[in-house]
Amino acid sequence: MVTTLCSVALLLVVVALLSATGDGVAALDAQAAYLSRLKQELAGPAMARWDFSSATPVDYCRFQGVVCGGSNVTGIDLTSWRLTGRLPPGICAALPALRDLLLAYNEIRGGFPAGLLNCSSLETLNLSFASVSGALPDLSPMRALRALDLSDNLFSGAFPATSIANMTSLEVINFNENPGFDVWRPPEALTRLRRLRVLILSTTSMRGGVPAWLGNMTSLTFLELSGNSLTGRIPASLGRLANLEFLELYYNDLEGAIPDELGNLTRLADVDLSENHLDGAIPDSLCALPRLRVLQLYTNFLAGPIPAVLGNSTQLEILSVYKNQLTGELPADLGRYSDFNVLEVSENQLTGPLPPYACANGKLQYILVLSNLLTGTIPAAYADCLPLLRFRVSSNHLEGDVPPGIFALPHASIVDLSYNHFTGSVPPSIAGAKNLTSLFASANRLSGMLPPEIADVWGLVKIDLSNNLIAGPIPAAMGRLVRLNQLSLQGNRLNGPIPETLADLRSLNVLNLSENALSGQIPEALCALLPNSLDFAGNNLSGPVPPAMIKEGLLESVAGNPGLCVAFRLNLSDTALPLCQKGGEKRGFAGSSWIVGVCCVVCVVAMLALARRWVTRRRELKDGEQDGTSSPGSRGGGLSSYDVTSFHKLNFDQHEIVEALIDKNIVGHGGSGTVYKIELSSGELVAVKKLWVSSSKTKQQRQKQHQHRGHGHGHGYGHGRGYGGGEEDDSRELRTEVETLGSIRHKNIVKLYCCYSGADCNLLVYEYMPNGNLWDALHGGAGGGWGGFGFLDWPTRRRVAIGVAQGLAYLHHDLLFTIVQMLAESGPPPGSRSAKDYPGQKPKPAEAK
Numbered sequence: 001m002v003t004t005l006c007s008v009a010l011l012l013v014v015v016a017l018l019s020a021t022g023d024g025v026a027a028l029d030a031q032a033a034y035l036s037r038l039k040q041e042l043a044g045p046a047m048a049r050w051d052f053s054s055a056t057p058v059d060y061c062r063f064q065g066v067v068c069g070g071s072n073v074t075g076i077d078l079t080s081w082r083l084t085g086r087l088p089p090g091i092c093a094a095l096p097a098l099r100d101l102l103l104a105y106n107e108i109r110g111g112f113p114a115g116l117l118n119c120s121s122l123e124t125l126n127l128s129f130a131s132v133s134g135a136l137p138d139l140s141p142m143r144a145l146r147a148l149d150l151s152d153n154l155f156s157g158a159f160p161a162t163s164i165a166n167m168t169s170l171e172v173i174n175f176n177e178n179p180g181f182d183v184w185r186p187p188e189a190l191t192r193l194r195r196l197r198v199l200i201l202s203t204t205s206m207r208g209g210v211p212a213w214l215g216n217m218t219s220l221t222f223l224e225l226s227g228n229s230l231t232g233r234i235p236a237s238l239g240r241l242a243n244l245e246f247l248e249l250y251y252n253d254l255e256g257a258i259p260d261e262l263g264n265l266t267r268l269a270d271v272d273l274s275e276n277h278l279d280g281a282i283p284d285s286l287c288a289l290p291r292l293r294v295l296q297l298y299t300n301f302l303a304g305p306i307p308a309v310l311g312n313s314t315q316l317e318i319l320s321v322y323k324n325q326l327t328g329e330l331p332a333d334l335g336r337y338s339d340f341n342v343l344e345v346s347e348n349q350l351t352g353p354l355p356p357y358a359c360a361n362g363k364l365q366y367i368l369v370l371s372n373l374l375t376g377t378i379p380a381a382y383a384d385c386l387p388l389l390r391f392r393v394s395s396n397h398l399e400g401d402v403p404p405g406i407f408a409l410p411h412a413s414i415v416d417l418s419y420n421h422f423t424g425s426v427p428p429s430i431a432g433a434k435n436l437t438s439l440f441a442s443a444n445r446l447s448g449m450l451p452p453e454i455a456d457v458w459g460l461v462k463i464d465l466s467n468n469l470i471a472g473p474i475p476a477a478m479g480r481l482v483r484l485n486q487l488s489l490q491g492n493r494l495n496g497p498i499p500e501t502l503a504d505l506r507s508l509n510v511l512n513l514s515e516n517a518l519s520g521q522i523p524e525a526l527c528a529l530l531p532n533s534l535d536f537a538g539n540n541l542s543g544p545v546p547p548a549m550i551k552e553g554l555l556e557s558v559a560g561n562p563g564l565c566v567a568f569r570l571n572l573s574d575t576a577l578p579l580c581q582k583g584g585e586k587r588g589f590a591g592s593s594w595i596v597g598v599c600c601v602v603c604v605v606a607m608l609a610l611a612r613r614w615v616t617r618r619r620e621l622k623d624g625e626q627d628g629t630s631s632p633g634s635r636g637g638g639l640s641s642y643d644v645t646s647f648h649k650l651n652f653d654q655h656e657i658v659e660a661l662i663d664k665n666i667v668g669h670g671g672s673g674t675v676y677k678i679e680l681s682s683g684e685l686v687a688v689k690k691l692w693v694s695s696s697k698t699k700q701q702r703q704k705q706h707q708h709r710g711h712g713h714g715h716g717y718g719h720g721r722g723y724g725g726g727e728e729d730d731s732r733e734l735r736t737e738v739e740t741l742g743s744i745r746h747k748n749i750v751k752l753y754c755c756y757s758g759a760d761c762n763l764l765v766y767e768y769m770p771n772g773n774l775w776d777a778l779h780g781g782a783g784g785g786w787g788g789f790g791f792l793d794w795p796t797r798r799r800v801a802i803g804v805a806q807g808l809a810y811l812h813h814d815l816l817f818t819i820v821q822m823l824a825e826s827g828p829p830p831g832s833r834s835a836k837d838y839p840g841q842k843p844k845p846a847e848a849k
Contacts, residue, residue, distance in 0.1 A: 030093075030094050031060065031072070031073050031094060031095060032052075032057075032058050032060055033094070034088065034090065034091065034094035034095060035050065035060050035063070035066070035073075036052050037088045038076075038087075038088055039052070041085045041086050041087070041088045042078070042081075042083040042084070042085040042086075042087070042106070043083065043084055043085050044081055044082050044083035044084060044106075045082075046078075046081040046082065046083065047081070047083065049063065049064045049065075050063045050064075060073070061073070065077050065078050065081070067100070069097060072095075072096070072097035073095045073097060073098060074097050074098060074099050074100065075098070075099060075100035075101075075102075076095075076098070076100070076101055076102065076103075077100070077102040078102065078103055078106060079102050079103070079104045079105055079106075079126070080104070080105040080106075081105075081106060082105070082106060082107075083103075083106040083107070084106070084107040084109070085107075085108075085109060086108070086109050086110045086113075087103070087108060087110075087113040087115070087116075089113075089114075089115045090115060091113070091115050091116065091119065092115060092116070092118040092119040092120070092122075093118075096121065097121060098119060098121060098122060099121055099122060099123045099124065100122075100123065100124040101116070101119075101122060101124070101125055101126070102124070102126045103126065103127055103130055104126045104127065104128040104129050104130060104149070105128075105129045105130070106130050107130065107131045108127060108130045108131065108132050109131075111132065111133060111134035111135075112127075112132055112134065112136055112137060112155075114137060116142065117137065117138075117139070117141045117142060118141070119142060120141075120142075120143070120144060121144055122142055122144060122145060123144055123145060123146045123147070123169075124145075124146065124147045125142070125145060125147070125148055125149070125150075126147070126149040127149070127150055127153065128149045128150065128151040128152050128153070128174070129151070129152045129153075130153060131153065131154060132150070132153040132154065132155065133153070133154035133155065133156070134154075134155065134156065134157075135155070135156060135157030135158070136150075136155055136157065136158075136160045137160075138160065138163045139160055139163045139164060139167065140163040140164075140166040140167055142167065143166075143167060143168075143169060144169060145167055145169060145170060146169050146170060146171045146172070146195075147170075147171060147172040148164075148167075148170060148172065148173055148174070149172065149174040150174070150175055150178070151174045151175060151176035151177055151178070151200070152176060152177040152178070153177075153178055154178075154180055155178045155180055155181060156180040156181065156182075157181065157182060158181070158182055158184070159175075159181045159182065159184045159204060159205070159206075161184060161186060161187050161189075161190065162187065162189065164190070164193075165187060165189035165190050165192055165193065166192075167193070168192060168193060168194070168195070169195065170193050170195065170196055171195050171196060171197050171198070172196075172197065172198040173193075173196065173198065173199050173200065173201070174198065174200040175200065175201055175204050176200045176201075176202045176203065176204075176224070177202065177203045177227075178203065178204050179203050179204070179205060180205075181204050181205045182205060183205050183206075183207050184204075184205060184206060184207070185206065185207055185208045186201070186206060186208075186211055188211070188213050190217070191213055191216050191217055193217070194219060195219060196217060196219055196220060197219055197220060197221045197222065197243075198220075198221065198222040199217070199220060199222065199223055199224070200222065200224040201224070201225055201228070202224050202225060202226040202227045202228065202248070202251075203226070203227035203228065204228065205228070206225065206228040206230065207228065207229060207230070208230065208231070208232075209230055209231055209232030209233070209235075210225060210230055210232065210234060210235055210238075210249065210254070211235075212235040212237045213237075214235070214237070214238065214241075215235065215237025215238055215239070215240040215241060216237075216240075217241070218240065218241060218242060218243065219243060220241050220243065220244055221243050221244060221245045221246070221267075222244075222245065222246040223238075223241070223244060223246065223247055223248065224246070224248035224249075225248070225249055225252070226248050226249060226250045226251045226252065226272070227250075227251040227252070228251075228252060229252060229253055230249070230252040230253065230254060231252075231253045231254065231255070232254065232255070232256075233254065233255060233256035233257075233259075234249065234254055234256070234258065234259055234262075234273070234278075235259070236259040236261040237261075238259070238261070238262065238265075239259060239261025239262055239263075239264045239265065240264075241265060242264075242265065242266075242267070243267060244265050244267065244268055245267050245268060245269050245270065245291075246268075246269065246270045247262070247265075247268060247270070247271050247272070247273075248270070248272045249272070249273050249276070250272045250273060250274040250275050250276070250296070251274070251275045251276075252275070252276050253276065253277060254273070254276040254277065254278060255276070255277040255278065255279070256278065256279065256280070257278065257279060257280035257281075258273065258278060258280065258282065258283055258286065258297075258302075259283075260283045260285050260286075262283065262285070262286050263283055263284075263285020263286050263288065263289065264285075265289065266289060266290060266291070267291060268289050268291065268292065269291045269292060269293045269294065269315070270293060270294040271286065271292070271294065271295055271296065271297075272294070272296040273296070273297050273300070274296050274297060274298045274299055274300070274320070275298070275299045275300075276299075276300055277300065277301060278297070278300040278301065278302060279300070279301040279302060279303065280302065280303065280304075281302065281303060281304035281305075282297065282302055282304065282306060282307055282321070282326075283307075284307045284309055287306075287307040287309050287310045287313075288307075288309045288312075290314075290315070291315055292313060292315055292316060293315045293316060293317050293318070294317060294318040295310075295316070295318065295319055295320070295321070296318065296320040296321075297320070297321045297324070298320050298321055298322045298323055298324070298344070299322070299323045299324075300323075300324050301324065301325060302321070302324040302325065302326060303324070303325045303326065303327065304326065304327065304328070305326065305327060305328030305329070306319075306321065306326060306328065306330060306331060306345070306350075307331070308331045308332075309331075310331050310334060311331035311332060311333030311334045311336065311337075311355075312333065312337065313337065313338050314337045314338050315338055316334075316335075316338045316340060317338065317339055317340060317341040317342065317363075318341055318342040318344075319334070319340075319342065319343055319344065319345070320342060320344040320345075321344070321345055321348070322344050322345055322346040322347050322348070322368065323346065323347040323348075324347075324348055325348065325349065326345070326348040326349065326350060327348070327349045327350065327351070328350065328351065328352075329350065329351055329352030329353070330345065330350060330352065330353075330354070330355045331355065332355060332356070332357075333355070333357055334355040334357065334358055335355060335357050335358040335359065335360055335361070335364065336357035336360050338361065339361050339363040340358055340359070340360075340361065340363060340364055341363050341364060341365055341366070342364075342365065342366040342368075343355070343358055343364070343366065343367050343368065343369065344366060344368040345368070345369050345372065346368050346369060346370035346371055346372070346392070347370065347371045347372075348371075348372055349372065349373055350369075350372040350373060350374060351372070351373045351374065351375065352374065352375065352376070353374065353375060353376035353377075353379075354367075354369065354374060354376065354378065354379055354382075354393070354398075356379040356381060357381075358379075358382075358385075359381055359382060359384075359385035359387075359388075360381075362385070362386075362387065363387060364385050364387060364388060365387050365388060365389045365390075366388075366389060366390050367382070367388065367390070367391050367392065367393065368390060368392045369392070369393050369396065370392050370393070370394050370395055370396075370416070371394070371395040371396075372395075372396050373396065373397060374393070374396040374397065374398055375396070375397045375398065375399070376398065376399070376400075377398065377399060377400035377401075378393070378398065378400070378402060378403055378406060380403050382403065382405075382406065383403035383404065383405025383406050383408075383409075384405060385409070386409065386410060386411065387411060388409050388411065388412050389411055389412055389413060390412060390413060390414045391406060391409065391412055391414070391415050391416065392414060392415075392416035393416065393417060393420065394416045394417060394418035394419050394420065394440065395418065395419040395420075396419075396420055397420065397421065398420040398421065398422065399420065399421040399422065399423070400422065400423065400424075401422070401423050401424035402417060402422050402423075402424045402441075402446075404424075404427040404429050405429070407426060407427055407429065407430040407433060407439075408427070408429040408430055408431075408432040408433050409433055409436075410432055410433065410434055410435065411435050412433060412435060412436055413435055413436060413437045413438065414436075414437065414438045414440075415433075415436060415438070415439055415440070415441075416438070416440040416441075417440065417441040417444060418440045418441060418442045418443055418444070418464070419442065419443045419444075420443075420444055421444065421445060422441070422444040422445065422446060423444075423445045423446065423447065424446060424447075424448075425446055425447055425448025425449070425470075426441075426446065426448065426450060426451060426454065426465070426470075427451065428451040428452075428453040429453075430451065430453055430454055430456075430457060431453040431454075431456035431457065433457050434457070434459070435459060436457050436459065436460060437459050437460060437461045437462070437483075438460075438461060438462040439457075439460065439462070439463050439464070439465070440462070440464045441464070441465050441468070442464045442465060442466040442467050442468070442488065443466070443467045443468075444467075444468050445468065445469055446465065446468040446469065446470055447468070447469040447470060447471065448470065448471070448472075449470065449471060449472030449473075450465075450470060450472065450473075450474065450475055450478075450494075451475070452475040452476075452477045454475065454477075454478065454481075455475060455477035455478050455479075455480045455481060457481070458480065458481065458482075458483070459483060460481050460483065460484055461483050461484060461485045461486070462484075462485055462486040463481075463484065463486065463487050463488065463489075464486065464488040465488070465489055465492070466488045466489060466490045466491050466492070466512065467490070467491035467492070468491070468492050469492065469493055470489070470492040470493065470494060471492070471493040471494065471495065472494065472495065472496070473494065473495060473496035473497075473499075474489065474494055474496070474498065474499055474502075474513070474518075475499070476499040476500075476501045477501070478499070478501065478502065478505075479499060479500075479501025479502055479503070479504040479505060480501075480504075481505060482504065482505065482506070482507065483507055484505050484507060484508055485507055485508060485509050485510070486508070486509060486510040487502075487505070487508060487510065487511050487512070488510060488512045489512065489513050489516070490512045490513060490514040490515050490516070490535065491514070491515045491516075492515075492516050493516065493517060494513070494516040494517065494518055495516070495517040495518060495519065496518065496519065496520070497518065497519060497520035497521075497523075498513065498518055498520065498522060498523055498526070498536070498541075499523075500523040500525050500526075502523075502526060502529075503523065503525035503526050503528050503529065505529070506528070506529070508529055508532060509532045509533065510532065510533045511526070511529060511532070511533065511534050511535070512533070512534075512535040513535065513536050513539070514535045514536060514537040514538050514539070514557075514560075515537070515538040515539075516538070516539050517539060517540055518536070518539040518540065518541060519539070519540045519541065519542070520541065520542070520543075521541065521542065521543035521544070522536060522541055522543070522545060522546055522549070522558065522564075523546075524546040524548075526546070527546050527548035527549060530548055530549070530552055530554075531552055533557075534549070534554060534557055535557045536557060536558050536561065537556070537557055537558060537559045537560045537561070538559070538560035538561070539560070539561050540561065540562075540563065541558065541561040541563060541564055542561070542563025542564060543563065543564065543565070544564070544565055544566065544567050544580050545558055545564055545565070545566050545567075545577065547567060547568070550566055550567075550568065550569075550570060551570070553570070555574065555576055555577060558577070559576060564577055565577055565578050565579060565580035565581070566578070566579060566580065567579070567580050581805065643756070643757045643758075644754060644755075644756055644757075645738065645754060645755045645757070650753060650754060651680070651682055651684070652680050652681070652682070652686075654756050654763075656680060656681060657678065657686075657688055657756065657763060657765060658763075660676065660678040660679075660688075661676055661678075661688065661690065661763075665677055665678055667687075673689055673690045673691040673761070674689070674690045675687060675688070675689050675690075676688045676689075676690070677768065685768035685770070686753065686765050686766065686767065686768050687765075687766045687767070687768045687769070688763055688764070688765050688766075689763070689764045689766070690761050690762075690763055691761060691762040691763075691764065738752070738755045738764070749807060750766055750767050750769055751766065751767040752764065752765070752766055752767075753765045753766065753767065
């Protein structure tokens with residue numbers, strides 16, 4: 001009997017164990033089955049990490065993204081797996097221990113998963129950035145939920161404020177960027193959420209003002225209501241949120257002053273009240289907060305100074321107050337005691353210097369102080385601030401040399417120095433700016449030359465160095481900047497030819513080289529950049545305009561280049577540029593290989609306009625001497641005071657010229673004066689012609705002699721004019737002719753640098769031409785011919801002839817006024833004793849004195 005009872009008891013135990021084991025196996029199989037269905041419904045390559053192919057029981061607790069407590073699934077984290085599909089129903093029944101479900105950055109279809117409402121153990125739900133759409137159900141059944149993040153989705157319909165107010169376990173609510181909700185106003189019932197620490201309701205179609213009752217939610221550490229068009233004032237009651245660390249009210253329509261009570265929030269670290277209509281001053285109490293790390297108040301109507309107490313902050317990293325009406329100086333110690341990272345104060349009325357300690361701790365990445373009234377220089381320490389990503393100080397009154405290191409900041413993408421009074425130059429060290437994409441320094445006083453090393457900054461997209469004093473050639477190496485979109489160099493003193501390598505800049509949309517001193521021809525290869533903006537106006541360019549530019553109607557972009565011509569005209573009424581002469585499109589004769597004699601002969605042609613006057617004077621002076629008269633300026637004339645008319649930038653003054661007018665510098669005497677060869681202190685040679693001013697008696701004799709000679713055609717310089725109009729008329733005629741010659745800009749016409757006009761004489765200062773006249777070069781003149789070169793061969797003579805023709809064409813057709821010369825000679829004009837009236841003529845030994 002006892003044996004029978006024991007056997008029955010043992011059987012019951014075995015049955016119970018088998019029953020319990022069966023239930024456990026069934027539970028485990030249900031979790032595996034749901035995860036398998038989840039893999040099928042949420043498709044994506046990342047789901048290959050879950051392997052259900054094994055014949056043995058699947059250990060899903062080892063799956064990536066699955067968290068287990070014991071043998072039960074307690075968490076699923078598939079954040080950023082880029083899955084697409086629906087959440088299978090029955091999740092709460094299959095995974096009864098599930099506490100955390102994180103599906104952010106996937107694409108969940110079918111609206112909010114209704115099955116989640118039955119998950120009584122669920123504490124964290126994150127469906128942010130999941131493209132969930134449609135209306136939200138009543139969420140209050142999820143009473144255990146502590147963190148609800150439904151931000152950045154496509155919800156519509158009513159905002160579930162009432163149901164949320166019943167979820168009293170909530171600590172985090174985030175509905176950021178859900179603009180599809182109907183317009184709503186937050187109910188005061190939300191104050192029942194006593195545990196709530198984070199409340200983010202930005203861009204949720206909330207309207208009205210910032211509720212004053214929010215000051216009662218003292219557990220809040222993070223409050224963000226931005227992007228909701230909220231109106232009214234910021235309630236002072238927010239000053240009661242003693243635990244608040246983040247206050248974000250930007251992108252609203254708030255007005256009035258910033259309440260001083262915010263200075264009571266001693267834990268406050270991040271304040272953003274930007275993009276509102278706030279006015280008044282920035283409270284000192286706010287800036288004195290001990291933990292303040294970020295202060296963003298940009299785009300308001302705030303006035304007054306930036307509180308100096310910010311300079312004492314040990315925590316401040318970001319100060320962004322641009323586009324206000326702030327005045328006064330920046331705090332001198334700003335950034336001195338903290339890891340300062342961003343200084344953004346543009347578009348205010350700030351004065352004074354840049355804060356010298358902004359990069360004292362080597363963390364500064366952004367200096368943005370555009371459009372203020374700042375003065376002084378760039379602190380030298382800024383050039384050593386290697387973390388800088390953007391340096392923008394344009395539109396201020398800053399001055400002094402730019403520290404070279406500013407151009408070489410290794411991590412900066414933008415350096416903007418425009419519209420200041422900076423001096424200095426772009427240094428070769430710019431090659432170290434490996435991340436620079438935009439260099440803006442227009443409207444300053446930068447000088448020097450563009451370094452070829454700028455081409456090593458291969459990532460450059462925009463260069464604007466316009467309206468400076470930069471001289472020298474454009475580096476041909478700039479053709480390597482293949483990413484360049486804008487090259488603006490207008491309004492400088494650049495010279496030399498336009499590099500053909502610029503045609504390699506196929507990304508270029510803007511090429512502006514106007515208002516410089518560039519010479520040579522427009523490279524036809526640049527037409528490959530059309531129809532983008534090209535501007536070469538106001539230079540010394542010559543030769544034919546490329547046909548493609550004519551066809552594009554771009555003649556205005558080459559205006560102000562007297563040496564240019566066109567091979568054809570699209571519009572016969574458009575005569576801004578002359579038609580090219582025969583051979584005018586031939587290239588290769590304008591280079592530096594031209595024999596200098598071409599310049600000499602064209603120089604003679606240019607001087608013919610004055611020769612009539614000078615030759616006439618010589619004859620009158622001879623007649624005057626025979627009659628016992630003498631020039632009043634003879635040797636001892638007053639040389640102490642002159643009026644200066646300059647036509648080029650001068651690197652000498654009248655004193656240097658006058659002191660060199662001594663006998664040993666005379667290279668010849670002509671009919672109208674004396675020619676001197678003068679070496680300046682700079683080493684440059686100039687030719688100075690001293691023209692004596694005649695007395696009234698001499699003028700009367702000269703007028704009489706001129707009447708006997710007829711109209712002066714015997715020498716080819718007259719226009720039928722007499723010289724008897726008195727000294728005033730005489731001076732006016734000379735001045736007119738000098739101004740005419742001074743306005744000529746041609747590479748093969750001798751430069752008239754300036755004219756010094758005195759009571760007794762006039763001094764004409766020319767470019768010195770050292771190789772004599774073309775007559776000697778052609779005929780083998782005395783003294784060893786032309787500079788010892790002997791006779792010219794026929795190919796050279798042909799080039800000379802073409803050069804002369806081009807020079808004459810320029811004088812006749814390419815100027816706004818007309819220069820008429822009656823006779824062109826390769827040597828001195830007929831009737832003159834020698835070539836010594838002309839600057840640069842090499843004197844013969846017998847006439848050297």
